[in-house]
Amino acid sequence: MDNLFSRKYTIQGVILVVCLILIGQLFYMQVVSDKYFLLSNNNVLRKIYTFPARGVIFDRNGKVLVQNEPVYDLMIIPNQVKPFDTLDFCSTIGIDMAGFKKRYNKAVAQSRYQPSAFEKQLSVQTYAALQEKLARFPGFLVQGRTVRHYPDSVAGQFFGYVKEVTQKDIDDNKGYYRPGDYIGKAGVERQYNEALRGERGVINMLYDARNVPQGSYLEGKFDTLARSGEKVISSLDMEIQRLGEELMQNKVGSIVAIEPSTGEVLAFVSSPGYDPNKMVGRQQGNNYMEIFGQPNRPFLVRPISGYYSPGSAFKPLDALIGLQEGVITPDMTFNCPGGYRAGNHWVKCEHVDGNISLRRGLARSCNTYACYVFEKLLTQKKYKSQKVAYDEWQKKVRKWGIGTKLDIDMPFERKGTLFTAEDYSKRYGKYWGYTTVISLSLGQGEMNTTPLQMANIMAIIANKGYYVKPHLIKAIGEKKTIDKDYVEKNYVGVDARHFDAVIDGMQEAVNSPWGTANASRIPDILMCGKTGTVQNPHGKNHSVFIGFAPRDNPKIAIAVIVENAGYGSAYAAPIASYITEKYLKGAVSGNRIAQMEWMKQQNVLPELPKPKIKVQPKTADTLLNKKTLQATEGNLPAVKPTLTPVIKATEIKSNLEVTKTPTPVNDTNKEGTR
């Protein structure tokens, strides 16, 4: 027996070894590795983000431009549903039993324990009716969220839109965004996204094995509250913005109005526009494609990315440089025989004025005068060559904001076109002089500006020599902060004393019988301005007007461009005058009201290029036109062909009206705009 006694130690040894194996494995799992600790947290902890309402945007008078509208989604957690009065439920939310079953089964298929959407975006009325009874329907809950709402349905390009983030946005923002988040994609919503979006809140929610939330980790020690977006005060005046959009309906073009002393943009019209409310909610994607497919590119933000030669509107600027350089004086006269000979070509002038001075030259928009000023500037003796003179000249012009970005607080601003001497040398080689580029003196040729830049030039003249960078947002948040760039004065290098003569000329252009924009004179207000009739390779001349008012202590500087509408005095100048009057006096007065209403009705849309659709024979479209013409006078054809753009029908109608009016507007321009 005693030899067997030692077997006790064998058995105890086996037990000890096995316990050590268990402890060894436990030591690895609990002490060495933190893999299980992390896995455990992954199991139970999930971050739930709460989204703040985006900031509200006001206009300069405190009117709400964009707000958040609550929408209610009815959610269901299937495993919490107990038998209830389905008939009452269905009638409350307005569905039938079959629809109820379909939705219910869909929700069950998705998850029994997780809330899923039962019916999205209930109306406020339905929500109110349902809210009372909700306690009777266990397992159902209503989840509120907000969508953007624009009460005035105007200024779509100004606001831009909010959209779900793309993978690129997520990457660019270094993980701030997660799929399904929203981000401002265009306009102010994009530019001020960080102020508007607010601060997202987070709840570290614990989940049990069935995915049912069990409350916050450590009683919310690491949770944060959502902070709603900053309120943003825009510089826009909604009254003139709306008037501007009304005046520009059925026209392609742009209106920009700036308060000269502050650089605040008062009106920011881009036509054709779109209703910003279309870029909200469930239909966003469809509406986007529909607007995108419309002619004349509604998504193009013309005030900052539309390119137009300034035309005659450039003449005051050039004259001011001339005065500053001392190559002309206000009283110096040039002889206008109805044109100007520049080398081997002839620049035609609209009138034969004989000897003409600065004041009258601007009032009459005399091409000859402008060419002489340009000639003087480029043939100054102090420069070694005309090329050097040109380079100095273009640098001075650039100071006015032409060919450079004005850094407006809006994405996708374009800088315009202004050639350097080097650019011309590349194009023309060694031999070129002022006669080669004489068209620049008329604001044509290799010069493109945006409407914003044109309005800014007017602000500079109104301010007699400086501008504040134009901006659309005048204050952010409770503290009303603003970028210091938008209060700084930028001088353009022309002394204030030179301005009076030019301003006199611009005043005459509007207010004297011989002025080009005489028809747009505003009673009681001295508006100074300059018309432009801009030649362009795509069709009829663009109608341009730039100006400011009143002459003393100017409150508004404005640029109006109506594409393919002919003379500046025909469309752009009256439109500018209505807006100016509305802004300064609160309303348009007298018989000008009727004129304004008439202007709103005008249609100068460029004719569309024919839709190139293979399945449809080419004649179908013209046939349709004939048919609708026969249907005539307002009665729209009942059946619209699906393939024709929607705009066609309205356009046809307006065309009919236009042809009855004396002004010839829409001639046969097959090309369209661009």
Place this chain on the structure above:
Amino acid sequence: MNNQQGNRFFFNVDWVTILIYMALCAIGYINIYASVYNPDISDTYDFSSNYGKQLIFIISGLILGFSILLLDAKFFSIFSPIIYGVTIILLIAVLVIGRKVAGNQAWIPLGSFRLQPSEFAKFGTALLLARYVSTFNPKFKDFKSIFFAGIIVAVPLFFIMMQPDTGSALVFLAFMFPLYREGLSGYFLLIFLGMIVLFIAVFLLPLYVIIPSIVFVGVYSIYLNKRKQKMMVSIGLATVIAIAYLFLVKLTYTKVLEPHQRSRIEVMLGLKTDPKGAGYNVIQSKIAIGSGQVLGRGFLLGTQTKYGYVPEQSTDFIFSTIGEEWGFVGCIVLIGLYLFLLLRVINLAERQRSPFSRVYGYCVASIIFFHVFINIGMTIGIVPVIGIPLPFISYGGSSLWSFTVLLFIFLKLDANRMGFI
């Protein structure tokens, strides 16, 4: 005299073991409380809940235990065949009138409680095995004694396999240890170990690697023992049996085992990861234990436990709660308590004068050891998932009572060690 005897009765009981026993029961109660804890309903004495019932089981277990101490020590020796017979009858009865729970027909409903006869079969078998050794004093050198001992173990094993309850059946392998202590050749233990190694090898290595390896080992062993002809024959035979065993395992695996048992084995051996199915319990249990780290998350603060990630939390996987909430330190304490208990029971067994008490003591230690090893090993993923309880800790009346009876019979025998049985 009477007074003296009473004193002797109390002084002779091994109070250290009783203290460990009670400590384990307390740990069990606390952790069952934690595993079913719901912050919304926090009534500590809710007797309809698992921890409330467990409290009743513990108290009644203590009463049961101390009443065993009041019985005469000779009772167990004399009545061991009858107790054994009753447990066998119960095992047969459960096959007839038992209730099927999760595929195993292992329960006899008794009012609101359910009786699990396989739990009681363990000490019934232990008692009869002890009686057999003490009566016939076999040396387990001859075929006959090994055969008889084998029959005693095999009969309840057979009926338990019929249920089928593989987990409880495996525990009967624990009787190897007392038999080894009583003279069974160490080769049996080695053969047993070899069977386990080969069993695992079948899954991890292809046959064309295993078979040549076995042949090589066999040939080498024969070469070493070339003087002993008898030994050479045995080794040759063993080699052939080993290879036959391989095919038997393969065959059993594909034809006999249930799919869920197969997948459990595969998950344990790391051949298959199945986080949603068979592997789910083990993965969640390992996460719970591992996340406890050194000091644990604290009482009632284990997220895996509280939020129901580990199934069978209060019964078979109770160790995951301990690991999560009390950490490595808690695990060391628990395993230390078990180790101390097992070594103490073996030491107590060795001081017995009667072979009956000694064999029975070894049975007690082995059964508890097997339970602890398989249960904890299962929760940390080194043993396949076998549904057997952690002694004194897992929730359940049958299990707690049977372990209490098992242990207290031994304590009574030990208290009476000077007497003759």
